[in-house]
Amino acid sequence: MIRVAFNPDDRFVVGLGNRIVVTTQSGNVFGHDVLNHRVGEAFQFSGAKAAFNPQDRFVVTMGNRLIVTTQSGDVFGHDVSGRNIGPAFKFSGAKAAFNPQDRFVVTMGNKLIVTTQSGDVFGHEISGTNIGPAFKFSGSKAAFNKTDRFVVTIGNMLLVTTPGGDVFGHDVTGHNIGAPFILTGSRMAFNPGDRFVTTVGNTMIVTTTTGGAFGADLAGRNFGPIFQLNPEDVRSFDAKDPDNGTTQLASDLPLGGSAHLTVTNTGAFTFSVHAHDSGFDNIDYSLAAVLMTKSGLAFTFEHQGGVEGTIAGLPFGKPRRDDSATLTGTNSSLKDEFIGLEGATFVGTLSGTDTRVDGIKGLLKEALDAAIKQLGVEAAKAVVTLVAA
Numbered sequence: 001m002i003r004v005a006f007n008p009d010d011r012f013v014v015g016l017g018n019r020i021v022v023t024t025q026s027g028n029v030f031g032h033d034v035l036n037h038r039v040g041e042a043f044q045f046s047g048a049k050a051a052f053n054p055q056d057r058f059v060v061t062m063g064n065r066l067i068v069t070t071q072s073g074d075v076f077g078h079d080v081s082g083r084n085i086g087p088a089f090k091f092s093g094a095k096a097a098f099n100p101q102d103r104f105v106v107t108m109g110n111k112l113i114v115t116t117q118s119g120d121v122f123g124h125e126i127s128g129t130n131i132g133p134a135f136k137f138s139g140s141k142a143a144f145n146k147t148d149r150f151v152v153t154i155g156n157m158l159l160v161t162t163p164g165g166d167v168f169g170h171d172v173t174g175h176n177i178g179a180p181f182i183l184t185g186s187r188m189a190f191n192p193g194d195r196f197v198t199t200v201g202n203t204m205i206v207t208t209t210t211g212g213a214f215g216a217d218l219a220g221r222n223f224g225p226i227f228q229l230n231p232e233d234v235r236s237f238d239a240k241d242p243d244n245g246t247t248q249l250a251s252d253l254p255l256g257g258s259a260h261l262t263v264t265n266t267g268a269f270t271f272s273v274h275a276h277d278s279g280f281d282n283i284d285y286s287l288a289a290v291l292m293t294k295s296g297l298a299f300t301f302e303h304q305g306g307v308e309g310t311i312a313g314l315p316f317g318k319p320r321r322d323d324s325a326t327l328t329g330t331n332s333s334l335k336d337e338f339i340g341l342e343g344a345t346f347v348g349t350l351s352g353t354d355t356r357v358d359g360i361k362g363l364l365k366e367a368l369d370a371a372i373k374q375l376g377v378e379a380a381k382a383v384v385t386l387v388a389a
Contacts, residue, residue, distance in 0.1 A: 002032070002039055002040070002041055002042070002213075002229075002230055002233075003210070003211025003212070003213075004020060004022070004032055004039060004042075004207045004211055004212075004213040004229075005020075005022045005195065005196055005207045005211065006207075006208075006209065006210055006211025007024070009024045009025040009026065010022050010023075010024055010196075011023055011024055011025050011051065011059075012051055012058075012059035012196075013196035013198050013207060014059055014060060014061045014066070014198050015061065015198040015199050015200040015205070016031075016061045016064070016066070016080060017064065017200075018033060018034050018035060018200060018201070019031045019032060019033055019034060019200070020032045020034060020039065020198060020200065020205065020207075020213075021045075021061070021066070022042075023050055023051040023052075023059060023066075024052075025052065026049070026052055027049025027050055027051065027052025028044060028049060029044070029045040029049070029050050029066075029085050030042050030043065030044050030045065031043055031044075031045060031083065034200045034203075034205075034229070037203075037215065037227055037229055038229060038230050039213050039229040039230060043083060045080075045083050045084060045085045046083060046084045046085070047078075047084040047085035047086060047087075048078060048085045048086060048087050048088055049085075050066055050068060050078050050085055050088070051066075051068045053070070055070045055071040055072065056068050056069075056070055057069055057070055057071050057097065058097055058105035060105055060106060060107045060112070061107065062107045062110065062112075062126060064079060064080050064081070065077050065078065065079055065080065066078040066080055066085065067091075067107070067112070068088075069096055069097045069098075069105060069112075070098075071098065072095070072098055073095025073096055073097065073098025074090065074091075074095060075090070075091040075095070075096050075112075075131055076088050076089065076090050076091065077089055077090075077091060077129065089129060091126075091129050091130060091131045092129060092130045092131070093124075093130040093131035093132060093133075094124060094131045094132060094133050094134055095131075096112055096114065096124050096131055096134070097112075097114045099116070101116045101117040101118065102114050102115075102116055103115055103116055103117050103143065104143055104150075104151035106151055106152060106153045106158070107153065108153045108156065108158070108172055109156075110125055110126050110127070111123045111124065111125060111126070112124040112126055112131070113137075113153075113158070113172075115142050115143045115144075115151060116144075117144065117146075118141070118144055119141025119142055119143065119144025120136065120137075120141060121136070121137040121141070121142050121177050122134050122135065122136050122137065123135055123136075123137055123175065135175060137172075137175050137176060137177045138175060138176045138177070139170075139176040139177040139178060139179070140170060140177045140178060140179050140180055141177075142158055142160060142170050142177055142180070143158075143160045145162070147162060147163050148160050148161070148162055149161050149162060149163055149189060149197075150189055150197040152197055152198060152199050152204065153199065154199050154202055154204070154218050155202070156171060156172050156173070157169050157170065157171055157172070157218075158170040158172055158177065159183075159204070160180075161188050161189045161190075161197060162190075163190065164187070164190055165187025165188055165189065165190025165324075166182060166187060167182070167183045167187070167188050167204075167223065168180045168181065168182055168183070169181055169182075169183055169221065181221065183218075183221050183222060183223055184221060184222045184223070185216070185222040185223035185224060185225075186216045186223040186224065186225060186226050187223075187324070188204055188206060188216060188223060188226075189204075189206045190326065191208070191326055191328065193208045193209045193210065193328065194206050194207075194208055195207055195208055195209050202217055202218045202219070203215045203216070203217050203218070204216055204218065204223070205229070210268065212228065212264070212268070213228070213229040213230075214226055214227065214228050214229070215227055215228075215229060228262065228264070233264055233265050234262050234263065234264045234265075235262070235263050235338070235341045235342075235344075236260070236261070236262045236263075237260070237261045237262075237263075237291060237344070237346035238258070238259070238260055238261075238346065239258065239259035239260070239261070239289045239346045239347060239348025240345075240346065240347060240348065241347075241348065241349070241350075242347055242349065242366065242367065242370035242374075249287070249348045249349065249350040250350065251285075251350045251351050251352060252351070252352075253279065253283055253351075253352045254277065254278045254279025254280075254283075254309070255275065255276070255277055255278075255279070255283050255285055255307070255350065255351075255352055256275070256276050256278070256350070257273065257274055257275040257276065257285070257287060257348075257350045258273070258274050258348075259271070259272070259273045259274075259287060259289045259301070259346075259348040260272045260273075261289070261291060261301070261346060263291075263334055263338065263341060264338075265335065265338045266330065266335055267330050267331050267332055267333075267334040267335030267336075267338070268328070268329070268330045268334075269328065269329055269330070269331065269334060269386060270326060270327075270328050271289070271301050271303075271326070271327045271328070271386070271387055272324070272325070272326045272327075273287050273303050273305075273324065273325050273326075274322065274323070274324045275287065275305060275307050275322070275323045275324075275350070276307065276321055276322050276323075277307035277308060277309045277319070277321045277322075278321070279309045279310070280309045280310045280311055281309045281311055282306065282307070282308045282309050282311060282312055282319075283306065283307050283309065283352045284304070284305070284306045284352065284353040285304065285305055285306065285307065285323075285350060285351065285352055285353055286302070286303075286304050286350070286351055286352075286353045286359060286360040286363055286389065287302070287303045287304070287305075287348065287349070287350050287360075287363070288300070288301065288302050288303075288348070288349050288360055288363035288364040288366075288367050289301040289302075289346060289347065289348040289349075289367060290346070290347050290364070290367040290368045290370075290371045291341075291344055291345075291346045291371075292344060292345050292346075292347075292368075292371035292372070292374075292375055292377075292380065293337060293340045293341060293343075293344045294340070294343050294344065294375060294377075295340055295381065296372075296375070296377045296379070296380050296381040296382075297333070297337055297340070297380070297381060297382050297384070298368060298371065298380040298382070298383045298384065299331075299333075299334065299383075299384050299385075299386050300364055300367075300368070300383060300384070300385050300386065300387075301327075301386055301387040302360050302364060302387055302388050302389035303325055303327070303387065303389055304353060304360060304389045305323045305325060306323060307320065307321055307322065307323045308320045308321060309321070327387050329386060329387070331384065331386055333384050334384075334386075345371050345374045345375055346371075347367045347368075347370045347371045347374070348367060349363040349364075349366045349367045349370075350363075351363055360389050368380060368383070
């Protein structure tokens with residue numbers, strides 16, 4: 001699997017045209033070409049080093065230019081031609097992003113945009129190699145919550161990601177920041193191991209500490225399904241309910257859910273679950289899933305959580321009807337069995353925890369028995385526990 005920005009000395013990751021560009025603490029610059037949801041092998045740019053000084057604070061791109069802002073507010077640039085980084089030059093004009101409270105820096109068109117800890121947003125128009133005077137955007141504040149994690153732009157939209165994976169947007173018109181709205185669709189950059197976020201075209205790309213690269217395409221105000229760049233290196237499975245045969249896991253309560261699994265050829269896996277309470281009462285739930293290969297090797301997953309019903313919102317509140325979790329890990333048996341995952345079955349079972357005497361282990365046995373039946377094998381030849389509740 002091609003890994004992106006996984007070295008400890010990788011410092012900044014940005015998008016430049018159809019490329020992901022990684023700058024290191026030593027100033028070496030590496031790139032990956034991105035095309036059709038694929039990321040190419042890493043290559044090292046020739047030419048000048050970039051963003052290697054300790055005081056270098058932010059790196060962004062504008063057109064074919066790499067822009068570095070320093071703690072003192074001086075701004076330097078490098079023109080990028082092909083796979084070559086041009087010599088550094090200093091922008092004339094105003095200083096930028098030099099206040100301690102300046103938190104995120106992005107670009108949009110010819111504007112350098114600085115968001116502060118208080119949510120005030122300032123901008124500079126860039127013309128040639130000159131930084132225009134600072135101006136304050138009118139309209140809404142942006143990215144002012146302490147937990148806001150990443151800020152990027154796509155088109156005229158400022159996008160703020162949170163630790164929970166919710167993404168909020170602001171339409172930017174001229175020198176005005178529009179009111180915030182939440183984007184629908186996939187949640188983004190919610191795993192603790194997510195390290196850098198950048199954009200290439202209309203795709204938000206998240207790179208992890210292990211070098212995995214995941215993306216989702218933005219259409220309007222909706223993020224499509226998350227995909228791993230280089231899909232031949234990953235297999236994805238949606239758990240099917242053994243009773244209804246669909247990916248909507250049902251129970252004997254007003255409780256539904258789903259489970260999704262991705263596995264890479266390195267043996268790394270991501271197990272994502274979601275549950276929804278459509279009823280009156282709060283529900284503690286258990287979810288079990290089994291991935292079984294045609295050869296009879298079974299990998300098991302367990303998760304327990306809780307959701308809230310109408311009662312939790314009385315008289316004026318809003319119940320937390322949805323619960324999601326993502327669990328990750330690596331297992332050598334998955335790596336060894338990766339080719340054998342072709343044609344594997346993934347079965348999921350869901351129940352309110354307090355409705356079962358045998359609890360999640362009983363659910364797991366139901367899922368295992370269903371997988372055995374679906375594949376037409378006599379029994380599992382081996383069971384490997386990947387996630388235990």
